Amino acid sequence: MQATPILVERRFPLELKRSIVSIRELYEISKASRWTPAKDIAWDSFDPGASEAARNAARLVWSRRAWLEYTGLAETPALLIRFCLELDRESDPKYFLAVRNTEEAWHLECFHRYAKALGGYINAPSDKRWEAVLNRTLYxxxxDATQSLDGYVAVHCAIEDGIELALYQLYAGNAREPVAAQILARAVAAKERHASFGWLYLQERAARMDDAAKAAIVSQIESWLTHVAFAGYQIPSLSTEIDAGDYEAAATLAAEAGLGAATPAQEQQTFRQCVQDARTRLAQWGFALPTVRHPVLGEV
Incomplete structure (x- = not known):
């Protein structure tokens, strides 16, 4: 493994003034929205009325969510450090990222605990090939000093978090079990802020970019869609390299039981709409995202 090139710290002059009001507001809202998983989720209201098969299916769905959320626990501190290392980066994203990490920890605790309530948390995928898909080493x-920070935010905080938000809104809409509904309502509220951060920051920075910089970011987004999203990172059924049958069956059964999931067809439609919406939004700021082709979905 090669060493990651890291920027030389240039902290001073230290800039702490409020410069991106919309992102500072996200920070203030996040602080005011503080909650505690152990106290603010009514765990005693858990209704295990679904069949054993449905609960086992939901165990896999919620465990997989925890695997993805683990990534954020390492990513967010690294992203915060990157903002601090780069000279003249605004203070507002730094404040926001400090609270984003706490929210990710709350989500992880809830996903893990809910999987246990359903019958037990699953520690890892049964097919080890999924580990390479899920372990993105985003931190x-x-x-990485050779990579554009603006490009990273565009890909992972706007596009990726935007898709994640839409998926969680879908899951929340399908949740009838009381505890699942409470967890997802909390997650959606936080993930709305997470995705908003990415889009607001990209909008702020877009005005300072030339055509070459914008084209480079578009290339990064296209690469992420074709090599990460299409590999089944967020939606297992998009993978054409690894059999996702177990996940597809589990998601369908958990969705039908109201345990906070969605069918693969619903997830794919949500993904398609997210990419279309992102393309329209990006075009407003001069980013021309082309269509990308998926072996099953066709052009997206």
């Missing part, structure tokens, strides 16, 4: 990418 290294965020710190």
């Amino acid at each position: 290294r990418d965020a710190l």
Whole structure:
């Protein structure tokens, strides 16, 4: 493994003034929205009325969510450090990222605990090939001095977090079990702020970019869609290299039981709409995202 090139710290002059009001507001809202998983989720209201098969299916769904959320626990501190290392980066994202990490920890605790309530948390995928899909090492990418910070935010905080938000809104809409509904309502509220941060920051920075910089970011987004999203990172059924049958069946059964999931068809439609919406939004700021082709979905 090669060493990750990291920027030389240039902290001073230290800039702490409020410069991106919209992102500072996200920070203030996050602080005011503080909650505690152990106290603010009514765990005693858990209704295990679903069949054993449905609960086992939901165990896999919620465990997989925890695997993805683990990534954020390492990514967000690394991204915060990157913002601090780069000279003249605004203070507002730094404040916001400090609280984002706490929210990710709350989500992880809830996902893990809910999987246990359903019958037990699953520690890892049964097919080891999924580990390479899920282990993105984003903490290294965020710190990599050879990579554009603006490009990283565009890909992972706007596009990726935007898709994640839409998926969680879908899951919340399908949740009838009381505890699942409470967890997802909390997660959606936080993930709305997470995705908003990415889009607001990209909008702020876009005005300072030339055509070459914008084209480079578009290339990064296209690469992420084709090599990460299409590999089944967020939606297992998008993978054409690894059999996702177990995940597809589990998601369908958990969705039908109201345990906070969605069918693969619903997830794919949500993904398609997210990419279309992102393309329209990006075009407003001069980013021309082309269509990308998926072996099953066709052009997206």
